[in-house]
Each structure stands twice: as C-alpha cells, then as structure tokens.
Amino acid sequence: MSRQDETIGSAARAEPFDAVGFAARHSAVIFLVALVVVFALLEPRFLSAFNLMNVLRQVSISGLIAIGMTFVILTAGIDLSVGALVALSGLVGAYVAKGGLEDRFAVGASVDAGNPVILAFLAAAAVGMAGGALQGWAVTRLRVPPFVVTLGGLTAFRGAALLFSGGGPISGFSPAYTWWGQGRIATVPIPVVIFAVTALIAHIVLRHTRFGLHVYAVGANPRAAEENGVPVRRVTWLVYVIVGFACGLATFLLSARLNSAEAVAGLGLELDVIAAVVIGGTSLFGGVGGVFGTVVGALLIGVLRNGLVLMNVSSFIQQIVIGLILVAAVAFDQYAAARRRS
Amino acid sequence: MPVLELRGIARHFGAIQALGGVDLTLDRGEVLGLMGDNGAGKSTLVKIIAGSLQPSTGTMRLDGQEVRFARPGEARAAGIELVHQDLALCDNLPAALNVFLGREIVRRIGPFRFLDRGAMFARAEELFAELKSETRPRDLVRSMSGGQRQAVAIARTRLADPKIVLLDEPTAAISVRQVEEVLGLIRQLRSTGHAVILISHRMPDVFSVADRVAVLRRGQKVADKPIAQTSAEEVTGLITGAIEIA
C-alpha cells in the first residue's frame, strides 16, 4: 500500500502536505475503500457477512502465494511458475493423502487407507520448496534471469503435473483433510485464518529480522549488499524457497476446499498473484513494498471480482478491468521509481 | 613490523591488466596518500586489500601473517574497513540501517532474533554527531545529500575498531567544511594508532594529512616516498607520466 511507509523504518516527518504524494502512496487502500463503498451502494448483497467471508476465502489462496511472491519481487525477482507449482505439489500432496494407492483416481476410494493429513501437507510443502529451491539455484548459480528460469518452471512443472496425474484428478479426501479447506473457526473459514496468520508472520520477518532487512537490501543494490557482508546468493535463493512453500501451503488448502487436486489447477494463477503484489505497491524494481500492501492488493482484486459478479458483469469484462488496473499500477510504479531517482 | 604488507599484487580483468605487481607496506599510525589518474588501479588495489576483489597473483600479510580474503566480511573481521568510491549504499534504507547493514544489532526473544532498531538508530545518531554530520538516522539515503551519504559510509568504519581504514576518494563529492571533518577524522585515526590509506585527487588534502604518498600509473607503482621529500609538482608529474619514476 503505502510506498513510503512500507520502506523499512522510514521516518514520519513534518513536511508540507503533499496531496498527490499521499494519494499516490495510499492509492491501493483508497481504491479498495472506494470499491467497497460503490459496491455496497449498488448491490445490497455485497455487504452481507456471508458474502464478505466468501470474498476473503477466495482471496486467501492466491493471497497466500502473493505473500511469498512479495519476498521474491522485493529482491527484484519474479516467479511465473507458481500456478504450475500449485498443480504439481497439490497432486503429490493428494497422492500421499490417499496413501499412494493405485486406485487413487476413484472418488472416495481408500479414504481409510490414506496417510495422516500432516504427511500430505508436508509432501505438498516439500515439493513446493524443492521446486523453489531448484529455480533459486538456477537464478543464483547459473545466473539465468528469474523471468526465464520461472517461465521454464511454468512449463516444466505443469508438464510434470500432467505426467504424474495421467490427466485425471485425485479426489475424495477424508473429512480431516477437507476440514482445512471447508472448516471454520468461529465462522471464519480456515484458509482465511491461515492467510491472516501467514501475513502477520511474513510482515514480522520482513520488517523485524535480519533476513527481512537483507531482502530489502538485495532488492535495492545487490552489489552494495554484498560489499557489506549480506549473503546475497543465500537470500536470493531463500525467497524462491519461500514462495515455493507458499504454493505448497496454498495448494493443500485449495485441494481440501475442492476435495480434489488436478493437473490443471492454478492455471493463470501467477497473474492474480503478481497483480496483487504490484497493485499493493511493491515495486518490480525491488527494494520497495511489503506484505501489508500485498494483502490490500489481493483484497482489491477479490472485491472487484466479487462485486462485478454480483452485478452480473461478464467475466470477460472482469478480466479487462483487472488487466487495466494492473497496467495502471505498474505505470504508477515506473513514475514513482523515476521520482525516487530524481 | 608493518601492519600491512603487499608483495607483487597483480589483477587483471579479462585482457585488462588493472594492477601489474604492486608492493606496498603500511605502518601503524601511518597515513598513506594513494594517488593516480583515473583507471590507474587505485580502487582495484584497495578492493583487493578489503576482500571485495581477489588478486590474480601476489601475497598479502597482515601483522606478518599471510592472509587471503574470499569475501569483504572476512577482511572486515580481520580489522580492515573500506569506504567505497561509490559508497555502497542501499538508497531504500534509512541511514542507520545502512550503517549497520551486515552487522545488525539484534535482540533475542526466545529462539528468535529481532532487529533492535532503537539501539541501531541511537548508535548511528552518536556516530553522525561525532562526524559532525547533520545526517538523521531515520532519513532514507535516497533523500540525502552527497555529504550526508558520505557520512553514512564513513560511519560504518566506526562500528568496530579496525586496524586499517581505506578511504576511496572520500572528499570528491562533499563541501569544504565536510572535507575538513573527514581530514580531522583521518588525523584522529592516526593519533589512535590506526593505519589509513587515503585515495584522493585533491593535492591539498593529501599534503595536509598524509605521511607518505604513493603514486600508481597504469597499474604500476611509480613513486612511494615521505610527503616531506616531495612536492605537488613532482606528484603531478608522476601521475601524468611527465616524470617517469621517482
């Protein structure tokens, strides 16, 4: 959200009030509030508790990955492979949940023979982190640009997912598994709770730990960071592992909600995820932004989609609107970066 | 015994020979002025001493012990601080966090360690005051003047108590008053037994603080003599090549 405030530890100082700057820095929050007001006025169903929870639940999956993506983009990297990694790690997690049996494709098959839920989650997380570690290795050791590495990852992981599943979904999990996607704690869906807790932890890591400071330093000036003893390669590698973990966690919740995992899960998810981060004010140039902005960006996209659906606006038009907002956010990022440089 | 002793330090970048076998010694409490034209190899030499570059050939002794630094952090741990010509700052971070970057103060809470911003901001404030700089610890480097940036880079050398301080053109971008502060700091370092290498293009700076002057020309050391035995004219001639060697 606030580009200035989310720069680590910047000072609030008494300067002449800069209305343009203020609006620009808080544009995502202002826009989110405006959207909520407009939809509330135009569509009575929008503000119902049921609908708002629904928005939060939908946002939580891509939002979780967007939190991981925030780390990557803060280092001036990008990860295009998240959608494909969601599919692959989701399938492996589901396979483990079902006990890895041959009849795993059958709905409701061998629920009792399956592995404990924790094992399924760990399997999904491990695959996500391994995928991230591999890509981080290619970025830091082979020095291939992140855009290219993760574009390769996007196809390769999707291919691996299709190969692994043989094309069909893995469905029918135990209630203990689906609870993670469908259960609630005091009316709040579990994925929303996990999204909120993860956002909080990520915020603390970024703003209050050495590693978080190093992420910002690497994004701003990797050479200067290196000269000052920051382990630039390790930091860069770790952000890809982090987004990989986020994919594993998100896919676990997603498959639990849908009671199914499939090779075509998460198609195009990278766009929503990157859009949330960028609309939330994290600069594609690295070093500026944060998790709070990403949460706002994710909510903004979720509210926009939901409101347009309630108002019966076609999904094609939704795509156009979100695309335009994304381009506007990046255009603004360019403008802000130019202003920072001058 | 000299605190630092270089023997035959050479470094090439592909086909470019930046340094062609340089010998150099530095004593405790000594200020060496290192001069030379652009591209003479001055920055390369101090980066090698500070571990941000590795020599192609040659050896380096610190207090008589042979050392090899694979990373800047190793040289720092051995007591060598370099203020880079480009200052090596992250302009998205506040002044104080730039000072402490790589050496952050942390506070333990259970198994976790968190940045102790309060301690870092307070210490940075003291350091800036000692340097007589108006730099405010919370200001982003992005919004700071050349002199303030310089103060941030110099403040880093004050965190530990180094043996050797290397300053790569620290007075190039700052005001006359701030130049005096930097020169005062160098004198203070000498009086406390530190060794200093000052790279500068400004003849008056070198002649006012240095005990000795060395001149590099195209990667070769062409002069190394006490400041009292030379003159600005001679040094200028050595830099340009009008005087071959001294």
Ligand SMILES: Nc1ncnc2c1ncn2[C@@H]1O[C@H](COP(=O)(O)OP(=O)(O)O)[C@@H](O)[C@H]1O
């Ligand atoms: N990283 C590098 N890659 C290639 N050439 C370099 C690099 N660093 C320095 N050089 C070259 O080495 C020579 C010496 O540079 P430098 O040490 O920066 O000189 P000075 O500081 O005296 O101006 C120059 O010709 C420069 O172009």
Ligand SMILES: [Mg+2]
């Ligand atoms: Mg230089």
